[in-house]
Amino acid sequence: MVYILPLLSILIGYLIAILLRPKNKKNLKLLLAFSGSFLLTLTVTHLLPEVYASTEPLHHGGLEHDHSHSSSIGIFIMVGIVFQIILEYFSKGAEHGHVHLPHKMDAMPWLLFISLCIHALLEGMPLSQNLNLAWGIAIHHLPIAVILTTFFINAGMDKKKILFFMLVFSLMTPLGTYVSGSFVPLQKYYAEISAIVVGILFHISSTIIFESNEDHRFNLTKLGTIILGVIVAYFV
Numbered sequence: 001m002v003y004i005l006p007l008l009s010i011l012i013g014y015l016i017a018i019l020l021r022p023k024n025k026k027n028l029k030l031l032l033a034f035s036g037s038f039l040l041t042l043t044v045t046h047l048l049p050e051v052y053a054s055t056e057p058l059h060h061g062g063l064e065h066d067h068s069h070s071s072s073i074g075i076f077i078m079v080g081i082v083f084q085i086i087l088e089y090f091s092k093g094a095e096h097g098h099v100h101l102p103h104k105m106d107a108m109p110w111l112l113f114i115s116l117c118i119h120a121l122l123e124g125m126p127l128s129q130n131l132n133l134a135w136g137i138a139i140h141h142l143p144i145a146v147i148l149t150t151f152f153i154n155a156g157m158d159k160k161k162i163l164f165f166m167l168v169f170s171l172m173t174p175l176g177t178y179v180s181g182s183f184v185p186l187q188k189y190y191a192e193i194s195a196i197v198v199g200i201l202f203h204i205s206s207t208i209i210f211e212s213n214e215d216h217r218f219n220l221t222k223l224g225t226i227i228l229g230v231i232v233a234y235f236v
Contacts, residue, residue, distance in 0.1 A: 002127040002134045003174040006120075009138035010170035013145025014163075017153065022146060030225045031143040032097045036208030037229030042136035043201045045234060047126060051198060054191045073195045080199020084119070091115040096208045097147050105155040113165060117172045119200065124176025125186075126194040132236050137173060140204070145169075 022028065055073055084095075090111040092099060120141075127134050145166060152162045180186050180193065209226060 002131055002177050005134045005138040006124065006127070006141060006173035006177075007170050009141045010145040010166060013142045014149050014166040014170075017146045017149035021153075022150065028097070028143055028147060030222065032208050032211075033222050033225045034229040035139045035143055036096070036205045037226040038233045039136040039140045039201060040205035040209065041230045041233035042133055042236065043198055043205065046132050047130060047194060047201070048198055050130065051191050051194045054194075073191060076192050076195035077199040077202070080196035080201075081203045082199075083196065084200045084203040087115045087119055091119070094148060095119055095144065095204050096211060097144055098211065099147065099151045105152070105157045108161050108165070113168075116169055120169060120172035121176040121179075122193075122197055122200060124173035124178075125180035126190075126197050127173070127177040128181030129190065135236055136201075136233065141173070 016022065051073055088095065092112065094112060094116060123137050127137065149162060149166060152165070153159075180190070186193065
């Protein structure tokens with residue numbers, strides 16, 4: 001499931017955009033808001049506690065908190081946040097549903113492609129030990145795939161290039177999961193890698209939530225969608 005869910009979510013999003021051509025931006029924004037709150041809740045309630053727990057050494061049959069390990073994990077979380085900010089200079093915010101690219105595109109947007117692939121690859125690394133997070137990544141990727149595919153279609157990009165883009169993008173998260181679960185040297189640094197991913201997910205999910213209400217007006221529907229995402233993620 002950790003391999004299939006993130007893969008299928010992007011392919012399903014691609015097919016939705018190709019076959020249904022969704023034009024209601026309001027519904028996509030609500031789906032983004034749900035995905036952002038769902039992903040943030042899973043990160044806070046599952047991945048973050050596991051990362052800190054994995055750095056606490058056992059002494060005399062009990063847990064002894066090591067402040068040096070905890071502070072280093074905090075550093076890696078901040079590295080993840082900063083790294084995601086850097087990636088967004090190249091992806092133009094595509095990870096959270098905002099594509100700021102030319103409205104007419106003939107060539108492959110390689111900077112966007114590479115940055116999104118790096119982002120998706122890193123997201124997959126903690127999944128080898130965290131099935132719950134796979135649902136969060138899948139729900140996060142679905143609206144992104146719809147928005148990206150729709151944008152590329154409207155920009156006149158060649159359909160073969162769009163298919164290539166989305167296929168490779170869909171394989172990156174499962175590849176990250178496979179690499180982290182198969183290569184022993186990487187497993188030794190599971191906590192540090194996961195902490196970087198926590199920072200990435202913190203930045204992405206919080207940005208999605210904040211941007212889902214760009215006019216800064218109270219919107220009961222969006223608030224309800226965000227709360228629903230929190231509740232569903234809590235019980236996953």
